Amino acid sequence: MSENQNKIALVTGASRGIGKACAIELAKAGYDIAITYAGNDEAANQTIEELKALKVKAKSYKFNIADKEACSNAAEEILKDFGHLDVLVNNAGITRDGLFMRMSAENWEAVINTNLNSAYYMTSQIIKTMIKQRSGCIINMSSIVGKMGNAGQANYSAAKAGLIGFTKSLAKELGSRNIRVNAIAPGFIQTDMTKDLDTEKIVEHIPLKRLGVPADIAKTVKFLAEDAPYITGQVIGVDGGLVV
Numbered sequence: 001m002s003e004n005q006n007k008i009a010l011v012t013g014a015s016r017g018i019g020k021a022c023a024i025e026l027a028k029a030g031y032d033i034a035i036t037y038a039g040n041d042e043a044a045n046q047t048i049e050e051l052k053a054l055k056v057k058a059k060s061y062k063f064n065i066a067d068k069e070a071c072s073n074a075a076e077e078i079l080k081d082f083g084h085l086d087v088l089v090n091n092a093g094i095t096r097d098g099l100f101m102r103m104s105a106e107n108w109e110a111v112i113n114t115n116l117n118s119a120y121y122m123t124s125q126i127i128k129t130m131i132k133q134r135s136g137c138i139i140n141m142s143s144i145v146g147k148m149g150n151a152g153q154a155n156y157s158a159a160k161a162g163l164i165g166f167t168k169s170l171a172k173e174l175g176s177r178n179i180r181v182n183a184i185a186p187g188f189i190q191t192d193m194t195k196d197l198d199t200e201k202i203v204e205h206i207p208l209k210r211l212g213v214p215a216d217i218a219k220t221v222k223f224l225a226e227d228a229p230y231i232t233g234q235v236i237g238v239d240g241g242l243v244v
């Protein structure tokens with residue numbers, strides 16, 4: 001990136017929750033921001049307003065991240081709108097929990113497509129730009145369950161473990177091009193995704209004795225993007241000490 005070029009970040013699934021916090025933290029660090037989302041226009045518009053209040057360029061893109069062609073079209077539009085890309089946060093994700101014996105193929109595929117294949121779809125579209133500019137930072141949102149598994153989440157754990165393998169392999173392939181690739185493994189973070197969990201029981205097992213908040217993850221994203229030039233191929237646990 002030349003010195004007078006703006007820094008650009010793309011955060012998928014950033015209408016709310018962790019993605020929104022990441023977008024805001026990166027905007028505070030001076031990045032222009034592209035966010036993507038599935039359908040919640042009200043939340044996405046609210047996020048865009050908050051980003052613009054930070055005096056950065058911000059634009060939202062609504063499409064299904066599980067759809068290869070939609071990702072390809074959106075990535076093309078984003079690169080046209082913003083010119084280049086410095087940081088990609090592959091964050092969008094869903095859960096479709098249930099014991100494996102009763103897990104439908106539909107729920108398996110929905111989670112794998114939305115949480116794992118989406119990272120391939122988006123990364124494969126933007127990687128040429130990063131290779132050409134000989135710099136870039138890719139952050140994949142994994143999970144503690146990608147490291148330790150979880151009963152009732154075979155689909156989600158497989159997707160999140162897949163992101164870890166993807167991260168480590170890409171880091172090895174792209175290091176020589178000055179592109180860093182890392183994953184974050186959040187523990188239990190207070191968002192819509194976790195709002196129905198019995199948090200009292202969970203907190204008992206967390207050494208720091210609280211649930212995480214989206215800002216805990218966002219600060220780590222900003223650290224990886226801005227202050228970690230010699231960190232690549234890593235999985236950073238942000239879980240209050242739950243998995244050590």
Ligand code: NDP
Binds near residue numbers: 016036143
């Ligand atoms: P939320 O449910 O709060 O937000 C999900 C985001 O992803 C929204 O912006 C949503 O858009 C978007 N999204 C969902 N499905 C699609 C789709 N098919 N196409 C495009 N966008 C989509 O989730 P969190 O913020 O809690 O989670 C963010 C990431 O962090 C996920 O990958 C999750 O697996 C991971 N994570 C979360 C943890 C937690 O405790 N919360 C723990 C570990 C990992 P819209 O608003 O339009 O629906």
